[in-house]
Amino acid sequence: MAEFEIALLPGDGIGPEIVRQAKLALEAVGSKWGHSFRFSTYLVGGAAIDELGKPITDETLAACQGADAVLLGAVGGPKWDRIDPAIRPEKALFGLRKGLGLFANLRPVKVFSALAPASSLKPDVIAGVDIMLVRELTGGLYFGEPRLRRKTQTGQEAVDTLSYTSEEILRLVRRGFELARGRKKKVTSVDKANVLATSQLWREITEKVAAEFPDVALEHLLVDNCAMQLVRRPSQFDVVVTENLFGDILSDEAAMLTGSIGMLPSASLGAGKAAMYEPIHGSAPDIAGQDKANPLATILSAAMMLRISFALEEEASAIEQAVEKVLAAGYRTADLYGENCQIVGTTKMGQLVLEAL
Numbered sequence: 001m002a003e004f005e006i007a008l009l010p011g012d013g014i015g016p017e018i019v020r021q022a023k024l025a026l027e028a029v030g031s032k033w034g035h036s037f038r039f040s041t042y043l044v045g046g047a048a049i050d051e052l053g054k055p056i057t058d059e060t061l062a063a064c065q066g067a068d069a070v071l072l073g074a075v076g077g078p079k080w081d082r083i084d085p086a087i088r089p090e091k092a093l094f095g096l097r098k099g100l101g102l103f104a105n106l107r108p109v110k111v112f113s114a115l116a117p118a119s120s121l122k123p124d125v126i127a128g129v130d131i132m133l134v135r136e137l138t139g140g141l142y143f144g145e146p147r148l149r150r151k152t153q154t155g156q157e158a159v160d161t162l163s164y165t166s167e168e169i170l171r172l173v174r175r176g177f178e179l180a181r182g183r184k185k186k187v188t189s190v191d192k193a194n195v196l197a198t199s200q201l202w203r204e205i206t207e208k209v210a211a212e213f214p215d216v217a218l219e220h221l222l223v224d225n226c227a228m229q230l231v232r233r234p235s236q237f238d239v240v241v242t243e244n245l246f247g248d249i250l251s252d253e254a255a256m257l258t259g260s261i262g263m264l265p266s267a268s269l270g271a272g273k274a275a276m277y278e279p280i281h282g283s284a285p286d287i288a289g290q291d292k293a294n295p296l297a298t299i300l301s302a303a304m305m306l307r308i309s310f311a312l313e314e315e316a317s318a319i320e321q322a323v324e325k326v327l328a329a330g331y332r333t334a335d336l337y338g339e340n341c342q343i344v345g346t347t348k349m350g351q352l353v354l355e356a357l
């Protein structure tokens, strides 16, 4: 019997509700296939600020480092909006990303056929969409120094720094090419090489990596054009590799192809075994605690965990198929519009997935 240690970080807002449903799904998989999942839960984000004085403690970080995988809900909310920027809830995310060395953020964008009508794009535009967006997660503007604000003679000035080393680009782009090998063998590298020095380096390094993968096709796309192509003809994409901020923006845009940002899971991976899984949506404080949140992105994140961290492909697919089945049967959470569909709450949606398993 395989044993796995999972650190749960429910976080804020809807985080605890959706993580609860994902945990139930993992437990169901455990009892069906005979694996033992051991869970430990830790506070992060606003919840940790309130209880422990900072968004993530060293003990929590160490526990996550020691776990076989981390499952995160979401962090942040209006309650902490005016807090000292140094301890904002989001800092928990950056601490985890940097602390665990999670440089590659995988955001798969796949349209469940039952949800095609919920997309804001026409069904023929989103037919066949299957994108793996690989976002660089520990560099770029999110971490660059200096980061400051200073007085000038006439007002103020703020500075963020966009910097990338060749090593940071290389390991991320290589991950994208490796993934493409198991898919449609096409990599689109997204940059702003007509303007930015970091993008020019990004392009050079990407060309070098491409030479190691002669079986994979490479195309370069400027980020503004990519934003347009994503809504014009999204089926042209297979693997997309891009820097941190571009990936942040493009992944929200790509998420909408699927009908709801509430459907998208993600995996953040590093060089070793450390890995964190989380839905790409936020903490939705406006609906927190009301049993309205869509737990599917978190449940699908648990499926990614089974596949990537634990190599349990059959179990991962079983969760994905269960989700597909529940959607096909017409059940929806409030965020997923659908004619003749039955709206259910967070708990009920989780329960339906368990039954379909």
Ligand code: IPM
Binding pocket: 090, 093, 248, 280
């Ligand atoms: C994401 C989120 C975070 C990010 C926020 C909450 C800081 O938008 O994971 O995409 O920008 O990375």
Ligand code: MG
Binding pocket: 248, 249, 252
């Ligand atoms: Mg984002």
